[in-house]
Amino acid sequence: MSAMAKHLVVGIDGSSASAAAAVWAGEEAAAVGADVLLLNVWQPPTGDTQVSPTPDILRLCEEEQLRVAAAKLIARNPRLDVGMEQVTGTPATALVDAATAGDEIVLGSRRLGRIAGYLYGSVGLHVVAHSDCPVVLVRAPGSRPGGAGAGVVLALDLDRPSEALTAFAFEEASARGAALRVVYVWDVRGLYGYGGPMTDRQEAARMRHERGRELALFIEPWRAAFADVEVTADVVAGPVTDCLVKAGQDCALLVAGRRRRHLPVGVRIGPVTHAVVHHAPCPVAVVPHD
Structure with missing residues (x-):
C-alpha cells in the first residue's frame, strides 16, 4: 500500500481557479501532514515586440501572486509549511518536472456552464497524462458540491x-x-x-x-x-x-x-x-x- 503524499505542488497563475486549488491543497496538507509548494511558471514574451508593462514587471506581478496565495494559506493554517517557487519554462512540463512520484499535483479549472462542465486546456491534460504522481483537479470557487x-x-x-x-x-x-x-x-x-x-x-x-x-x-x-x-x-x-x-x-x-x-x-x-x-x-x- 502506498503512503500519503508529503508534498503538494500547486500551479498558481493568478486565476480564481488556481486560488481554489491552493485552498484545497492547504486543507489536504493539513489533514495528511504534508507541505505545500506554490509554483508559478513564468513564460517571457517571445520576439522583439515591446510591451507595457515590461516583461520584468509582469514577472514580478506573477511572483507577487505567489506571496498573496501563500499568505492566505498560512492565515488559514499558521502551522502549514508553505513554499514558493517561480520557474521559467513551459507550464505543463515545469509542473510535471516539479513533482516526484511521491508527491501530488493540484490544479484548478474554470467552469464552462451548467451542461458543458469544466475546462482543462492543454496544460492540465498534459499534466494528467504525463505525471507519475496523482493529479487533483479542483473546481473554481462556488462549484464544489459536498460540504463538511x-x-x-x-x-x-x-x-x-x-x-x-x-x-x-x-x-x-x-x-x-x-x-x-x-x-x-x-x-x-x-x-x-x-x-x-x-x-x-x-x-x-x-x-x-x-x-x-x-x-x-x-x-x-x-x-x-x-x-x-x-x-x-x-x-x-x-x-x-x-x-x-x-x-x-x-x-x-x-x-x-x-x-x-x-x-x-x-x-x-x-x-x-x-x-x-x-x-x-x-x-x-x-x-x-x-
Whole structure:
C-alpha cells in the first residue's frame, strides 16, 4: 500500500481557479501532514515586440501572486509549511518536472456552464497524462458540491483493479475521517451490446449479483487494513461516465485511475477518466497506475 503524499505542488497563475486549488491543497496538507509548494511558471514574451508593462514587471506581478496565495494559506493554517517557487519554462512540463512520484499535483479549472462542465486546456491534460504522481483537479470557487462530512468516491475497474488507486482512495478517506463509497459501473450494453443479458432479466440479475460478490471480496482486505473507514461498495448499472458523474454530485473527492502509457507524442488518459475530468462537479483525483 502506498503512503500519503508529503508534498503538494500547486500551479498558481493568478486565476480564481488556481486560488481554489491552493485552498484545497492547504486543507489536504493539513489533514495528511504534508507541505505545500506554490509554483508559478513564468513564460517571457517571445520576439522583439515591446510591451507595457515590461516583461520584468509582469514577472514580478506573477511572483507577487505567489506571496498573496501563500499568505492566505498560512492565515488559514499558521502551522502549514508553505513554499514558493517561480520557474521559467513551459507550464505543463515545469509542473510535471516539479513533482516526484511521491508527491501530488493540484490544479484548478474554470467552469464552462451548467451542461458543458469544466475546462482543462492543454496544460492540465498534459499534466494528467504525463505525471507519475496523482493529479487533483479542483473546481473554481462556488462549484464544489459536498460540504463538511462529504465522502470520497472510488471509481473501480473490477476487471483490472489497481492497488495504487485503491490505496489512494482509502488513505484519503482515512485522513479526512470520511466515508468511502467504492463504485463499479456495470455497463451491460457497453459490454455485451444491445442483444446482451438485458434480454434475459434473470441472467442479468445473476451476473450483477456475481459482480457484487467479486467487489465485496476485493474490498474485504482493505476494510480490515482501514478499520477506521466506513465503506460501502456498490455495483451500479448504466453508462460508465454518466454513473460516475452522478456519483460525484455530493462527494468531496472522486478518485479515478489512469493507466500509464509511454507514448512519444499525444495525450491519452482514457475516455472515461477524460469525461469525468471535464464533467464531474467535485474535485477529481487522477491516480496513475500500471
